[in-house]
Amino acid sequence: MKTLYKVPGAITDTPTTYCPGCPHGVAHRIIGELLDEMQLTKKTVIVWPVGCSVFGYYFIDTDAVEAAHGRACAMATGIKRTHPESFVITYQGDGDLASIGIAETIHAAARGERICVIYVNNGNYGMTGGQMAPTTLLGQVTTTSPYGREAHANGFPLKVPEMLAAIDGPAYIARGSLDNAKHIIQAKKFIRKAFKVQVNNLGFSLVELISSCPTNWKMTPEESLERIRKQVLPVFPIGELKVDEGVA
Amino acid sequence: METRVIINDERCKSCNLCVEICPEKVLRISDRLNPKGYRPVELFDNEACISCGFCYLICPDAAIVEIRRPVKAKV
Ligand SMILES: Cc1ncc(C[n+]2csc(CCOP(=O)(O)OP(=O)(O)O)c2C)c(N)n1
Ligand code: SF4
Ligand code: SF4
Ligand code: SF4
Numbered sequence: 001m002k003t004l005y006k007v008p009g010a011i012t013d014t015p016t017t018y019c020p021g022c023p024h025g026v027a028h029r030i031i032g033e034l035l036d037e038m039q040l041t042k043k044t045v046i047v048w049p050v051g052c053s054v055f056g057y058y059f060i061d062t063d064a065v066e067a068a069h070g071r072a073c074a075m076a077t078g079i080k081r082t083h084p085e086s087f088v089i090t091y092q093g094d095g096d097l098a099s100i101g102i103a104e105t106i107h108a109a110a111r112g113e114r115i116c117v118i119y120v121n122n123g124n125y126g127m128t129g130g131q132m133a134p135t136t137l138l139g140q141v142t143t144t145s146p147y148g149r150e151a152h153a154n155g156f157p158l159k160v161p162e163m164l165a166a167i168d169g170p171a172y173i174a175r176g177s178l179d180n181a182k183h184i185i186q187a188k189k190f191i192r193k194a195f196k197v198q199v200n201n202l203g204f205s206l207v208e209l210i211s212s213c214p215t216n217w218k219m220t221p222e223e224s225l226e227r228i229r230k231q232v233l234p235v236f237p238i239g240e241l242k243v244d245e246g247v248a
Numbered sequence: 249m250e251t252r253v254i255i256n257d258e259r260c261k262s263c264n265l266c267v268e269i270c271p272e273k274v275l276r277i278s279d280r281l282n283p284k285g286y287r288p289v290e291l292f293d294n295e296a297c298i299s300c301g302f303c304y305l306i307c308p309d310a311a312i313v314e315i316r317r318p319v320k321a322k323v
Contacts, residue, residue: 001250001316005304016309020286021263025308181269181305221263 008036014058021221023178023211044087047072051093052127070101073108076115088115095125098134112169117206122213130216134158165241171203173242177210179228252297260288260311266303
């Protein structure tokens with residue numbers, strides 16, 4: 001028998017704390033595969049967020065720190081600058097990155113910090129029970145937008161990659177999705193490029209991963225992926241938004 | 249015939265995503281229980297599996313541990 005796919009060694013034996021069908025685990029596996037394939041696992045520091053992935057350091061076997069809510073990019077900046085030989089990643093949800101941590105994110109990007117940001121957007125605050133996030137779609141019902149998000153009262157969904165692609169600092173910005181096998185393979189390609197940016201010392205990179213939250217969306221896992229395809233991707237289209245010269 | 253899909257029962261959360269995505273519909277939720285109280289998925293028709301890896305790719309819990317393809321014997 002020939003092995004075609006195998007769970008990488010960087011993924012620990014500890015079962016995750018995520019709800020059944022939560023794509024956070026898919027994002028972890030992709031990161032673990034790439035760290036092993038690119039032989040980065042031993043020199044990697046992952047800065048974990050506040051949110052459902054707060055215990056990420058139990059699930060991916062690298063050095064790790066846990067940042068205060070939203071501050072992952074600031075912490076990663078300090079780590080990379082004092083340990084330039086380390087490979088430094090932040091892993092953040094949309095509440096963490098786009099709401100409380102948006103200042104840290106924008107300025108790390110503008111400074112072109114040599115860090116990789118993995119940004120998991122599931123359209124709400126998962127851990128605290130599904131409140132509205134900056135990324136919540138118009139019309140989407142959450143515990144804090146019980147009649148659906150309304151533009152005049154709650155503003156519009158925030159598209160972080162589009163925003164960051166407009167500033168000079170970042171070397172690579174992309175958006176992938178975790179809703180099907182083809183998109184998962186593509187998301188891995190985007191993250192590989194983002195990792196190469198840091199390996200080649202080219203600057204800041206960010207990959208947004210469109211994800212779901214079946215529990216707070218009150219859907220089965222399959223329905224939640226269907227919702228990504230029908231409702232989320234038309235607003236948050238997949239693709240590469242900034243690819244600087246030299247990024248391969 | 250050796251199995252084409254290695255499954256870790258203890259990690260499976262019975263989310264059904266692999267069952268839905270499988271193009272050959274050869275996976276199903278079993279009637280066993282794992283220590284966490286979930287019913288782990290099982291491959292019920294190894295011969296019909298095409299080793300496409302979709303179940304591995306979609307599984308959020310690394311419960312689909314490995315996908316293998318039989319190597320054709322050289323004549
Ligand atoms: C300073 C501070 N404010 C608020 C909270 C409460 N809190 C915990 S997780 C969270 C939101 C997490 O949402 P997100 O980043 O989207 O991640 P998810 O859980 O959806 O993966 C909030 C507001 C906190 N822990 N610390
Ligand atoms: S609450 Fe949502 S984001 Fe958090 S683990 Fe459950 S499904 Fe995943
Ligand atoms: S490898 Fe493909 S055909 Fe085989 S069980 Fe998985 S999804 Fe189905
Ligand atoms: S996708 Fe993974 S966790 Fe979900 S039912 Fe299949 S094997 Fe179990």
